[in-house]
Amino acid sequence: xxxxxxxxxxxxxxxxxDVTLDxxxxxxxxxxxLFWYKQPPSGELVFLIRRNxxxxxxxxxxxxxxxxxKSTSSFNFTITASQVVDSAVYFCALSEAGDYKxxxxxxxxxxxxx
Amino acid sequence: GAGVSQSPSNKVTxxxxxxxxxCDPISGHTALYWYRQRLGQGLxxxxxxxxxxxxxxxxxxxxxxxxxxxxxxxxxxxxxxxQQEDSAVYLCASSLGVGESMNTEAFFGQGTRLTVV
Numbered sequence: 001x002x003x004x005x006x007x008x009x010x011x012x013x014x015x016x017x018d019v020t021l022d023x024x025x026x027x028x029x030x031x032x033x034l035f036w037y038k039q040p041p042s043g044e045l046v047f048l049i050r051r052n053x054x055x056x057x058x059x060x061x062x063x064x065x066x067x068x069x070k071s072t073s074s075f076n077f078t079i080t081a082s083q084v085v086d087s088a089v090y091f092c093a094l095s096e097a098g099d100y101k102x103x104x105x106x107x108x109x110x111x112x113x114x
Numbered sequence: 115g116a117g118v119s120q121s122p123s124n125k126v127t128x129x130x131x132x133x134x135x136x137c138d139p140i141s142g143h144t145a146l147y148w149y150r151q152r153l154g155q156g157l158x159x160x161x162x163x164x165x166x167x168x169x170x171x172x173x174x175x176x177x178x179x180x181x182x183x184x185x186x187x188x189x190x191x192x193x194x195x196x197q198q199e200d201s202a203v204y205l206c207a208s209s210l211g212v213g214e215s216m217n218t219e220a221f222f223g224q225g226t227r228l229t230v231v
Contacts, residue, residue: 044225045205045222047221100145100162100170101147101162103159104157106156107155107156
């Protein structure tokens with residue numbers, strides 16, 4: 001069974017603050033993939049990152065960074081120095097090797113106030 | 115095309131009518147997915163296509179829902195005898211999804227917002 005939990009429903013920050021989105025997953029497979037997607041008000045999901053279960057190296061892309069910890073089954077996402085354009089719903093998702101479909105968390109709505 | 119295209123972008127239909135939602139995936143993407151997103155909720159998997167076949171239809175909520183894909187490109191999601199609970203945004207996605215490229219990132223369309231009145 002797959003399960004992705006995003007415990008934070010909504011987060012509101014002031015511009016330039018850092019914000020961390022939590023994602024905890026459950027899987028029995030040893031090979032799996034984790035994803036983050038951004039859904040701005042326009043509605044289209046934008047791919048942000050894909051990690052496989054064998055690569056625990058943290059990743060940084062501009063103001064975005066991801067912390068993957070298998071020991072706690074977490075794949076957290078941090079936005080540094082947030083901007084108003086970061087306001088969106090962010091989804092964490094999981095797929096197991098050979099099981100193409102993505103299981104999504106419920107999403108975290110981030111609101112960045114000017 | 116450059117991205118996944120869905121049509122119509124909005125659809126209002128009367129309860130009991132049939133609707134067809136269309137998805138044009140990214141050229142060359144063999145995998146195609148349909149998801150449903152109810153207001154304020156996450157994405158619910160409906161069906162997956164690999165080429166023209168649908169190895170996993172487990173997410174279709176009832177026999178009123180069906181989907182087909184032709185020519186490894188366009189897919190149509192059909193909802194018969196629509197009910198108010200079918201109101202949602204229906205999202206289509208595509209990915210390379212072949213061999214070693216399984217579990218690559220899926221690219222999503224902007225969705226079709228279906229409202230059943």
